[in-house]
Amino acid sequence: MTARSHLLLPLATMLSVLAACISESEPLEYPTIVGRFADEGERLPLIAEEAFLSDTDFFVRFRRGGDTRYGGGNWARRIPVLELSAGGQYDGPYLLPLQYEQDEPWDDLPDDRVSARLLGVSAWRAMRARLFDAILPREEKAGIVLHFNVDDYFLYYDDKGDFQVTVIDGKPGDYAIVRRIAISELVELGLPLLETFLAERGIEDRRIAFNTGDAGYYSLPFLYVNRDLPIAVFVRMPGPGRRFSAGPASVPYVQTAGHVAGSHTAGIVFRPVSSLYRLLFVTSDTVAETVAPASLNELSSRPLPPVSSPPGMNLEEWEASLDDLTGRQASRGTMRYLVDGQEFFTRFIDAVTRAETSISLRTYIFDNDDYAVRIGELLKRRSNEGIDVRVLLDGLGTIVSTIEKQPTLPEDHRGPSSVRRFLERDSQIDVRQAINPWLTGDHVKTAIIDETLAFTGGMNIAREYRYDWHDLMTELRGPIVDVLQYEFEKAWAHAGLFGDLGYAAVRLGPEPDGADDIGYPIRPLFTRADDPEIFRAQREAIRNAQKYIYVENAYFTDDAMLYELARARHRGVDVRVIMPLVTDRGPITRNNALAANAMLEHGIRVYIYPGMSHIKAAVFDGWACIGSANWDRWSFRINKELNLATSHPEAVAELERRVFEADFSNSIELTEPFPERWTDHLIELVGDYLF
Numbered sequence: 001m002t003a004r005s006h007l008l009l010p011l012a013t014m015l016s017v018l019a020a021c022i023s024e025s026e027p028l029e030y031p032t033i034v035g036r037f038a039d040e041g042e043r044l045p046l047i048a049e050e051a052f053l054s055d056t057d058f059f060v061r062f063r064r065g066g067d068t069r070y071g072g073g074n075w076a077r078r079i080p081v082l083e084l085s086a087g088g089q090y091d092g093p094y095l096l097p098l099q100y101e102q103d104e105p106w107d108d109l110p111d112d113r114v115s116a117r118l119l120g121v122s123a124w125r126a127m128r129a130r131l132f133d134a135i136l137p138r139e140e141k142a143g144i145v146l147h148f149n150v151d152d153y154f155l156y157y158d159d160k161g162d163f164q165v166t167v168i169d170g171k172p173g174d175y176a177i178v179r180r181i182a183i184s185e186l187v188e189l190g191l192p193l194l195e196t197f198l199a200e201r202g203i204e205d206r207r208i209a210f211n212t213g214d215a216g217y218y219s220l221p222f223l224y225v226n227r228d229l230p231i232a233v234f235v236r237m238p239g240p241g242r243r244f245s246a247g248p249a250s251v252p253y254v255q256t257a258g259h260v261a262g263s264h265t266a267g268i269v270f271r272p273v274s275s276l277y278r279l280l281f282v283t284s285d286t287v288a289e290t291v292a293p294a295s296l297n298e299l300s301s302r303p304l305p306p307v308s309s310p311p312g313m314n315l316e317e318w319e320a321s322l323d324d325l326t327g328r329q330a331s332r333g334t335m336r337y338l339v340d341g342q343e344f345f346t347r348f349i350d351a352v353t354r355a356e357t358s359i360s361l362r363t364y365i366f367d368n369d370d371y372a373v374r375i376g377e378l379l380k381r382r383s384n385e386g387i388d389v390r391v392l393l394d395g396l397g398t399i400v401s402t403i404e405k406q407p408t409l410p411e412d413h414r415g416p417s418s419v420r421r422f423l424e425r426d427s428q429i430d431v432r433q434a435i436n437p438w439l440t441g442d443h444v445k446t447a448i449i450d451e452t453l454a455f456t457g458g459m460n461i462a463r464e465y466r467y468d469w470h471d472l473m474t475e476l477r478g479p480i481v482d483v484l485q486y487e488f489e490k491a492w493a494h495a496g497l498f499g500d501l502g503y504a505a506v507r508l509g510p511e512p513d514g515a516d517d518i519g520y521p522i523r524p525l526f527t528r529a530d531d532p533e534i535f536r537a538q539r540e541a542i543r544n545a546q547k548y549i550y551v552e553n554a555y556f557t558d559d560a561m562l563y564e565l566a567r568a569r570h571r572g573v574d575v576r577v578i579m580p581l582v583t584d585r586g587p588i589t590r591n592n593a594l595a596a597n598a599m600l601e602h603g604i605r606v607y608i609y610p611g612m613s614h615i616k617a618a619v620f621d622g623w624a625c626i627g628s629a630n631w632d633r634w635s636f637r638i639n640k641e642l643n644l645a646t647s648h649p650e651a652v653a654e655l656e657r658r659v660f661e662a663d664f665s666n667s668i669e670l671t672e673p674f675p676e677r678w679t680d681h682l683i684e685l686v687g688d689y690l691f
Contacts, residue, residue, distance in 0.1 A: 014658055017048045045215040046222075046237075048118070049182035057465030060098075061105070070106060074102045078605030079236070081148045081183050090478055092231040095220075097151060097639060116224065117205035121213035124223070130213075131190050132163060137178050143171075144179040146344050148185060150467075151218065151236075152346060167218055168346065169378050173353045180346060188233050193224060234384075245618065252403045255418065256517075260436065267435035270499035275437040278529045282438050295600055296559075299566050304603045308572035312621035314546035315429040315647040322523060322645075326533060333478030333519035335644070335651050337658055341466035344459055346374075346472040351449045352378055358388040360448040360488050364397040364441065365460035366424070369406065372461045374418075374491045380427035391423055392492055394442045395433035397460075408466050432495040440529075442491060442638040443628050445473075447482050451514045454481040456642060458616050458628055462582075470613040472659060474644060478519035485512040487524075487642065520648040527629060527641035534643050535561075535636035540619035542568050550660045551618040552578040552609075555594040555630040566602040578663050597673040607667035616643075617659055624652045641669050 049068075050061040060070040065399060080094040087119030103202045136144060136155060143156025145168055152168040152412060156175055169176075198208065215237075222235035234579055268275040283562065323329050338344040352359060359382065366372060383389040417423035423429045434442040447455040459465040475482070488585035489512070495504035499644040523536045535558075542564040549568055556562065569575045577599060579592055596606045617626040 012388065026078060030265050036323045037513075042316070044212055045211075047211070048222075051114050051115075052109050054112060054498070057110075058107060059406050060108055062222075069101045069659050070104065071101035072106075073097065079150055081234075082152070087181060093183060093234060093248070093357060093481065095148065095234050095236045095660060097236050097238050099238075102393075112500045114207070116207035116209040118205060119203075119208060119210050121211045123201075123210050124210040127194065127210070127343060128163065129662060130197060131186070132192050134193070135179070135181060135186075136163075140177075141175050142178045144178050144181055147180060147182050147342055147346075148234075150348075152342075158540070165214075168349050169374055170351065171353045171355075173355075174352070175523055177346065180343075183255060184451055188643075190232070191225075191230050195227070198227075219227060226612045237435065237596050243344050243404055249663065252399060255399045256396070256403075259399055259433070260439070263395070263435040263437050267437060268498075270497070271435065271437070273500045274494065274503070274529070278440050278638075279438050280529075282529075296532065296563055296566055296602065299563075299570055299602060302570055304570060305572045307574045308547075310546045310572075313544045313623075318541075318544060318623060319523075319647055321540070321544075326523070326525070329481045330521040330523035330646075331478075331483050332517075333476050333480030333515075333522045335522065335646065335648075336458075336475040337654060338455070338471060338473045339658055340472075341459065344455070344471075347475060348447060348473075349375075349378065351447075351455075352382060353451055354448050355387050357450050358390075358448075359459075359493075360390050360392075360446075360451075360485065362392040362442070362444055362446045362488050362491060363460050364443045364445060365401040365462055366391065366393050366398050366419050366423075366462070367462035368402045368417075368419050369409050369463040370413045370415075371463040371466050372419075373422070376423055377463050379429060380423065383428040384426075389427075389429045390492060391429055391431045392442075392495060393420065393431065393433045394436070395441070396436040398433070399459075401462060402663055406462075406468060409463060432492060434495045435489065441634075441639045443486070443635060444491070444642045445628055446488060448481065448485050448488060450561055451485055451512060452481060452516060453477055454484045456484060456627065457642065458614050460689045464612075465614070467610065469610060470609065470615060470616045472617060476522070476644075477516060477527065478522075479517060479520070480517050480524065480644070481523045482512040482517040485514075489525075491640070520651070521646060522648075523645040525625065525627070525643040525645055527635060527637065527639060529638075532637045534625075534627075534641055536623055537645065538618060538620075541618075541623055541625070543622045545573050547572075547621050548574040548576075549618070549620050550578075550656070551574050551631070552613060552659065553618075554580055554583050554612070554614050554616075555632045555635075557632040558590045559634055561631055561636070562595060562598060565599065567605055569603045574605075576607065576660075576664070577601075578607045578609055578613065578615075578660070578667055580609045580610070580611065584612065593674040594676065596670055598671055600673055604648070606670040607664055608670055609663060609667045613663070615659060615663075617655065619652060621654055622649070622652050623647050 032487045040539045042067045047063040048060055049063060052059040054243060056076070057072060057074050059070070061068065061070050063069070075095075077097060077099060081093055081095055129651055131505070132155065132616045133136060136157060138157065140159075143154050150596055154168045154171040154175070154177070155163070155165045156172075158164045192639070194208075198204075208225045208227065210225075212223055217237060219237045224235075225235045226230070234382065245605075316465070319330065338347055343659050359379065366376070369381050379389050379391065402417075402419065420431050420433060423431050441549065445458065454476040455473050456476065458471045459473050461633045465471055486506075490503055490506045494500070495507045500524065501671065521622065525537050527534050537560065542561070545568055551565070552676060556577070565575050565577070577596075579596065581596075583592065596608075599606050614632075616629055617624070622643065624647075625643055625645040629641040631645050635641050
């Protein structure tokens with residue numbers, strides 16, 4: 001830690017303790033940041049009367065209504081709201097929670113104290129007006145999202161022209177998000193405005209603390225600025241500490257055993273045809289993989305040619321061949337890429353809050369962590385407001401996810417023991433869980449709003465997809481939405497009481513036809529028990545590619561596809577792969593290392609992404625394929641999957657720019673093979689079948 005950081009961190013804690021002195025004559029009209037996903041019971045503002053700061057702790061005496069309280073905490077609990085700088089040090093801003101409060105004064109206070117110039121809520125309102133007039137739209141029913149590291153806030157002017165702010169979950173449904181702004185942009189914009197503001201008032205103090213007047217859970221009632229660093233620090237009121245009845249630690253394991261047993265008893269009784277069908281293809285694929293595995297050995301003795309630069313494959317002919325391969329023509333629509341959780345969940349929450357009739361969510365994982373609970377509370381609220389909300393979960397994927405805990409999960413979070421019961425409790429949500437015969441799963445992720453707007457890709461409903469992982473979703477409009485709605489209806493019926501009969505009834509009925517007739521060709525591709533369509537299409541794309549192949553995926557355990565990539569490189573094709581070294585599946589880490597070594601040996605350029613990349617994307621000579629499918633046996637041949645493909649030039653160019661060019665730049669190219677152990681090959685052999 002640098003000397004500057006040692007100075008910076010104690011100063012940051014002053015945010016939590018330095019509330020502005022507010023004259024009693026000022027009206028108590030406080031804007032609020034409303035935590036709509038939590039029970040609201042805390043609306044009185046804090047008014048600081050004394051504040052003290054040591055090297056490690058802060059202390060504040062404040063009034064809440066007519067009560068005097070003593071609170072504080074430790075600056076080590078600070079929450080950064082930006083990424084680390086290139087040099088590895090953090091320069092703010094921060095969020096800093098008030099960790100405790102009590103009735104009695106403290107026993108001891110430190111001798112060393114620092115102070116700041118305290119400014120009242122009226123001063124903050126004047127400063128805030130200057131700041132937000134520069135970024136907030138004045139048109140009706142519009143606002144912006146301000147991104148913090150741990151929360152997203154919606155800022156807008158209401159019908160009366162008054163400034164309002166709420167957590168994005170509580171965004172008014174009749175307001176549209178017209179812009180997103182990072183806290184770094186706000187600070188960069190705000191500091192010069194602040195300097196002008198203070199100069200006009202003759203304030204020369206270098207340490208300034210505003211009382212914002214905000215109140216309520218998750219509000220930001222105080223703002224501290226050190227003008228010398230410069231740095232801004234926001235205090236964050238803690239939430240109500242929502243806890244659920246999690247039960248004994250064994251509950252998820254009992255649920256897992258019960259679900260697996262049910263999938264192979266009653267599940268098979270009501271779904272005999274589909275269950276036996278899956279068993280047949282799981283067995284036959286396992287036998288085929290064992291008897292005739294793909295091997296790279298035959299390529300090892302061949303000389304490796306230089307990368308060539310031919311024109312690339314004819315995309316019109318390629319699309320025609322895909323019509324033959326899939327037995328159908330492409331659909332149409334428009335695609336908008338949403339890279340990482342910040343982009344996707346902002347749009348998803350916006351769409352959910354603005355839904356007018358229906359929300360159909362299909363996901364492999366709906367976790368019980370803090371962020372998933374927030375999404376669940378939002379869906380419950382919308383269902384109680386009259387929106388038809390249906391949630392289809394993969395039973396095994398969701399239950400197992402509640403066992404795994406992300407390192408960034410708040411220590412005090414206690415999630416609900418049953419996600420299904422949590423979603424159904426005190427709501428009108430209709431929830432179904434897909435069964436998992438022979439441990440197969442429904443790995444599709446789609447969200448459809450009002451049958452006209454859809455999202456699909458690799459993200460589940462869980463904390464890691466919002467905050468921790470690199471991932472990709474696609475926003476869709478046009479007839480392709482009808483295709484996704486139809487797939488949802490079939491899966492929904494199959495998970496219901498009538499099982500196979502319900503599925504057959506949907507298949508025999510009319511297909512949805514409510515989406516706007518717009519867009520360019522987009523081709524849906526599937527993995528089904530009887531047809532590994534995603535695998536076959538991408539294998540043929542590899543075989544036809546003449547110029548380049550770019551692939552980004554987290555799991556490379558399919559030997560057949562590695563073999564095809566190596567063959568393409570031996571034809572002179574520029575083949576590049578982006579992968580994480582460490583994944584969320586422990587054994588796959590070693591599989592990926594062996595796959596990287598094999599690709600490197602055959603001239604494929606391998607890029608190691610710094611962190612967990614969960615993106616599933618590929619481009620072959622201008623044909624893009626993205627979605628939910630991993631490059632492993634389960635996604636290619638066994639689990640239900642959904643990918644989208646297109647040759648539309650603008651859509652492909654944007655994917656290459658926003659995903660591949662960005663990630664090639666951010667990753668480290670592998671130049672030497674990873675060390676190998678004999679156990680790695682044993683793990684790889686088993687992993688081909690189990691992961």
